[in-house]
Structure formats: C-alpha cells, structure tokens
Amino acid sequence: MKSRKVKRWLALGLAGMMALGTAACGSAPAAPAESTASTAGAETTADAAEASGEETASTAERQDITFMTIDFNAGSSNTGEYAEQILSQIEDYCNVNLEIEWVLSDVTEERTTLAMANPKTMPMIMTWSGELTGNVVSAAKQGAFVDLSEYVWDAEKYPNLSQMNENVADTLTVDGKLIAIPRTRDIGRYGFSYRQDWAEKLGIDEPQTIEDVYDMLYAFTYDDPDGNGVDDTYGMEMTSYTGPFDIIQTWFGCGNGWAEVDGQLIPVHMQDEYKEALDWLRKVYEDGLMPPDWAVRTTDTWSNGCKTGESGVYIDVMDGGRRIWDYFVADETYTPSVANPDEAASMNLLGAINGKTMATSGYNGYFTLSASTCDTPEKIEAALTLLDKLNDNDMRLLTEYGIEGINYEVDENGYLVDLDVEDTTLAANYAGLNQMLAYLPRYTPEPAPELNERTQAQNDVYVANEAVAVFNPASSYLANSATYSDVGATLADIITQARTQYICGEIDEAGLQAAADQWLAQGGQTIIDEVNAQYQANQ
Known part of the structure; x- marks a missing residue:
C-alpha cells in the first residue's frame, strides 16, 4: 500500500520538477492534450479475479510490470477508499505485479523524452499521446522498442490484441516492425448525415x-424543405472548416491525404479523381447549394446551420450529426419535425456515399514496449498479456465503471446504472485506469448503460463505415520525413487555399495546376521521395 503511494508521489513529483526545469530553461510548456453502497459486489468481483489469477498463475510465473500512463485527473487517478482493491483485482486477473507511473498530462512529452534518455530505467510499457512523431520513429529505428509483429497476431495467446486492424497496424510500423499497440478509436467516424424530416417532407429517398x-x-435549397414559403435554406452546411471536402473526395475515388497509385504513394491532389471532386464541388457552389460566404464563416459556427434550419446536410463526424439530433430533441432547443409536428426533427446518420468514406487514423495514442527493460521473451509476453487481458469484459467494466454495488448496479432490464456519475470522489477510485486500455477489439462491455436511439444509430454507422473507410497509407512515413516536418504545414496551406479558390471560382484549372507545381517546387517532391523510400523498404 505504502509503496504504491510513494511511486505515485515520485512520478508526480518528477513531472512537476521537469515542468519547473523546462520553464527555467526558457522552453515553451507542452500543450495539454466519472453514495456509498454495500461491498457485496466488490467481494464477488474480487473472488472472480482471485480465481482467474490462481488459474493463470498455475501456467506462468507472475512478472513485475512497470507501466507509464497518462493522468488526466490532476493527480487523483486511482485514488480513494477502493483504489487499492481495484488495482489488486487487475493484478490478480492479469497475473502481474503492476507498478503504475502516473504522469500528468501536461508534462507527458517531457517525461517520455527523459525516459528514452535513460534506457535502463525505461518503464516496460510506455503510453504515448496522439499519433507517431518523428522522435518516436527515430527511436524505433535505433531499436528502442520491441518488434511486436512476432507476437501480437497470435490469436491463442492474445485474443484481443490480435484483432487489431491491419491498416492501423501499418501506420504504427517502422522499417517493417510493428512498434506499438494502438489505443484504438472508431475508424468509421466520418460520413454523411442529413435532416430526415426534410427528406420525408420532400419525398426524397436515402441517397446512395x-x-x-x-x-x-x-x-433542400430550392424546394422549401421547411415549408415556410421563404427561400432561406441551403442544402449543405459549410464553414471555413474544409474537412467535409476531404470526405467528399473519397466518394470520387481519392485517397485520404495520400493514395497508392501504380506502386507509388502520391498526395491526393495529384490524382485525376481530385479534379473530378473539385469540379463537382465547384458546381455545388455555383448552383447556390451551400452558403455563398462559407469560406469566411468561422469554424466555431460549424453545425449551427443544421441546428437552426438553415442547412439540411452535414458532412463530418457521425457523432456531430448525432449531436444535432440531440439538439432537436432536447427540451430547451426542441425542434418539431416539418413532416410530423407531433415529433421532434431528426437526422439520418447515413455514413458512406458511393460505397466510400474517409477513415480516421483509427487510434489516438499508443503503447510501446521498451526493448531495454522488456529484455526477455517472458517479460514481453507478460506485458502483452496484461495489455490483452485488460480488454476482457471484466476488466473493461472494472476500469470504466468500477465495482458493482459500489460504483454501479444492474437494473431489472439488465442495463448498467452508474451510481457515481456525479460523484467525483467515489469515481476517483477507478478514474484513469482506462488509460491502460487499447480498446481492442472495440465493443461495448456487458452489462452496459441503456442507449437512446440516436446513440445506437451512431454506433451502428461506425461499424458499417469501417468496412469501406479509406485510410492514409503514408501516415507513418510522413512522421519520419524531415522535409514534411519542416515545411509540411506550409505546403498543405498552398493546396487547401487553392482548393477553396477553385471551388469559389476565383482561379481556373491553370491556377489550380500552378499551386500543385508550387507545392512540388517548395519541398513537395522531396517529401514524395522520402515517403516512397520508406514505403518501398516496407514492401
């Protein structure tokens, strides 16, 4: 008990010292990236964990595992009356002695940098935020991390980790070696949503x-979908946030940022389909089907058009479409359906068009195994077994909802009822432990809270989109492109600005080509060369 508290204090104290030290050196600070009840449920869960631990212990010696993870709770992660009990249940279930180093979220970058500078004391499992960076790729090339490709696809040993999406795994592969386990996120999050009641009123079928x-x-623009007799609607919601264009491009066969064409990776603006997509968008603009001032509308107004009845189509994340639907249903913003005033307006969360949509990266953050401290097959397998078993249903419930009878209960219909959703003190017992989850595979643990029809529709389309979502094949290579690190953002602005100008009719095809030529001349060709050198090495 005492040792764990000391380790927590040392970890947090070190983070604070690093932050002060960084400030003293003049460096910029790092950007910062749920009633008391009977313990009967806790005892039952503990018994099950103990039984599982005994069974596992009979087949493998319990290993010591050091795990550096991120604390988003200002030092209160896994604290409180039941905190040690919950952690012990995890250890017993996963058959490990677990030492967690909690690192405050605003000093994660400094802490991981310091850890890599001292290989002999690197935590066995390290948590990283965001996506792969050049520093991590460089460290991987120097052998800092265990090659996981020899282990994780073994479905018998790792039934959860082995279900990793191979496209996501590719983005975490360096020189042919899988260097990380992703903290997975919904791949099929992007897509097409629209006002269902507008479509019903106008007799429009679901678009394909x-x-x-x-x-x-x-x-939606010209047939008075709201029935007010006024020409005051647009078909497509649009602001200066141009993410919808990236999604639309995939409908035409464009890649997601980059694409593989004839054995080479190229940026999508070099694809023939890109021009087709922009010509279509230009016609949408010319025909008045989106707001004429979209390019100067600030991004903080995004989704307001659909909420207020100005626009009827929303192309972005599906949960954004669901939130618009939530807005229609909420008491304070209740919006009646134009097709049936006795009901609330609704959104159809459709997803893909023409059998395509854009994929997310499929992860947000990842875990690496340190080669210097996971230095035997037994240690590697113990670390991977921990990461695998944490995704079992029992561990998902424990780390996300706590102990049955204390943190949650199950109602007569079998739904989970969160008892501490507003009690941060009680929730602190298990808070933050889900930061150790890879969420592989993505599923809802049972029992689960009851979902309303809007959230269920959102989750259903996530699943449907995954099979047709288009990934960026160059993600990990761009992270290791020196030129991309230096001028990638500037070059992206050239293409984005030219796309906007072309759609709005401010430049013609020659102007669009001039921007592409400028992109190549100012470093784009070098990026293509650097990306493809890595791509070919991985084939």
Whole structure:
C-alpha cells in the first residue's frame, strides 16, 4: 500500500520538477492534450479475479510490470477508499505485479523524452499521446522498442490484441516492425448525415450515389424543405472548416491525404479523381447549394446551420450529426419535425456515399514496449498479456465503471446504472485506469448503460463505415520525413487555399495546376521521395 503511494508521489513529483526545469530553461510548456453502497459486489468481483489469477498463475510465473500512463485527473487517478482493491483485482486477473507511473498530462512529452534518455530505467510499457512523431520513429529505428509483429497476431495467446486492424497496424510500423499497440478509436467516424424530416417532407429517398447527393442538396435549397414559403435554406452546411471536402473526395475515388497509385504513394491532389471532386464541388457552389460566404464563416459556427434550419446536410463526424439530433430533441432547443409536428426533427446518420468514406487514423495514442527493460521473451509476453487481458469484459467494466454495488448496479432490464456519475470522489477510485486500455477489439462491455436511439444509430454507422473507410497509407512515413516536418504545414496551406479558390471560382484549372507545381517546387517532391523510400523498404 505504502509503496504504491510513494511511486505515485515520485512520478508526480518528477513531472512537476521537469515542468519547473523546462520553464527555467526558457522552453515553451507542452500543450495539454466519472453514495456509498454495500461491498457485496466488490467481494464477488474480487473472488472472480482471485480465481482467474490462481488459474493463470498455475501456467506462468507472475512478472513485475512497470507501466507509464497518462493522468488526466490532476493527480487523483486511482485514488480513494477502493483504489487499492481495484488495482489488486487487475493484478490478480492479469497475473502481474503492476507498478503504475502516473504522469500528468501536461508534462507527458517531457517525461517520455527523459525516459528514452535513460534506457535502463525505461518503464516496460510506455503510453504515448496522439499519433507517431518523428522522435518516436527515430527511436524505433535505433531499436528502442520491441518488434511486436512476432507476437501480437497470435490469436491463442492474445485474443484481443490480435484483432487489431491491419491498416492501423501499418501506420504504427517502422522499417517493417510493428512498434506499438494502438489505443484504438472508431475508424468509421466520418460520413454523411442529413435532416430526415426534410427528406420525408420532400419525398426524397436515402441517397446512395454522388448524383443522389446533388439532387438532395438541390431540393433542400430550392424546394422549401421547411415549408415556410421563404427561400432561406441551403442544402449543405459549410464553414471555413474544409474537412467535409476531404470526405467528399473519397466518394470520387481519392485517397485520404495520400493514395497508392501504380506502386507509388502520391498526395491526393495529384490524382485525376481530385479534379473530378473539385469540379463537382465547384458546381455545388455555383448552383447556390451551400452558403455563398462559407469560406469566411468561422469554424466555431460549424453545425449551427443544421441546428437552426438553415442547412439540411452535414458532412463530418457521425457523432456531430448525432449531436444535432440531440439538439432537436432536447427540451430547451426542441425542434418539431416539418413532416410530423407531433415529433421532434431528426437526422439520418447515413455514413458512406458511393460505397466510400474517409477513415480516421483509427487510434489516438499508443503503447510501446521498451526493448531495454522488456529484455526477455517472458517479460514481453507478460506485458502483452496484461495489455490483452485488460480488454476482457471484466476488466473493461472494472476500469470504466468500477465495482458493482459500489460504483454501479444492474437494473431489472439488465442495463448498467452508474451510481457515481456525479460523484467525483467515489469515481476517483477507478478514474484513469482506462488509460491502460487499447480498446481492442472495440465493443461495448456487458452489462452496459441503456442507449437512446440516436446513440445506437451512431454506433451502428461506425461499424458499417469501417468496412469501406479509406485510410492514409503514408501516415507513418510522413512522421519520419524531415522535409514534411519542416515545411509540411506550409505546403498543405498552398493546396487547401487553392482548393477553396477553385471551388469559389476565383482561379481556373491553370491556377489550380500552378499551386500543385508550387507545392512540388517548395519541398513537395522531396517529401514524395522520402515517403516512397520508406514505403518501398516496407514492401
């Protein structure tokens, strides 16, 4: 008990010292990236964990595992009356002696940098935020991390980790070696949503093709979908946030940022399909199917058009479409359906168009195994077994909801009822422990809270989108491109600005090509060369 508290204090104290030290050196600070009850449920859970631990212990010696993870709770992660009990249940279930080093979220970058500078004391499992960076790729090339490709695809040993999406695994591969386990996120999050009641009023079927989408945008603009007799609607919600264009491009066959064409990786603006997509968007703009001032509308107004009835189509994350639907249903913003005033307005969370949509990276953060401290097959397998078993249903419940009878209960219909959703003191017992989860595979643990129809629709489309979502094949290579690190953002601005100008009719095809030529001349060709050198080495 005491040793764990000391380790926590040392970890947090070190983070604080690093922050002060960094400030003293003049460096910029790092950006910062749920009633008391009977313990009967706790005892039952503990018994099950103990039984599982005994069974596992009979087949393998318990290993000591050091795990550096991120504390988003200002030092209160896994604290409180039941904190040690919960951690012990995890150790017993996973058959490890677990030492967690909690690192405050605003000093994570400094702490990971310091850890890599001292290989002999690196935590066996390290948690990283965001996506791969050049520093991590460089360290991987020097052998800092265990090559996981020889282990994780063994479905018998790692039934959860082995279900990793191979496209996501590719983005975490360096020189042919899988260097990390992703903290997975929904791959199929992007897509097409629209006002279902507007479509019903106008007799429009669910769109499937690009032509169907154009017809819907036209009808939503010119056929008075709200029935007020005023020409005051647009088909497509749009602001200066141009993410919707990236999604639309995939409908035409474009890649996600980059694409593989004839054995080479190229940026999508070099694909023939890119021009087709921009010509279509230019027509949408010329025909008045999106707000004429979209390019100067600030991004903080994004989704307001659909909420207020100005626009009927929303192309972005599906949970954004769901939040618009939530807005229609909420008491304070209740919006009646134009098709049936006795009901609330609704959104159809459709997803893909023409059988395509854009994928997310599929992860946000990742775990690496340190080669210097996971230095035997037994240690590697123990670390991977921990990461695998943490995704079992029992561990998902424990780390996300705590102990049954204390933190949650199950109602007569089998749904989970969170008892401490507003009690931060009680929730602190298990708070932060889900930062150790890879969420592989992505599923809802049972029992689960009851979902409303809007959230269920959102989750259903996430699953449907995953099979058709287009990934960026160059992600990990761009992270290790020196030129991309130096001028990538500047070059992206050239293409983004030219796209906006072309759609709005401010430049013609020659102007669009001039921007592409400028991109190549100012470092783009070098980026292509650097990316493809890595890509070919991985083949």
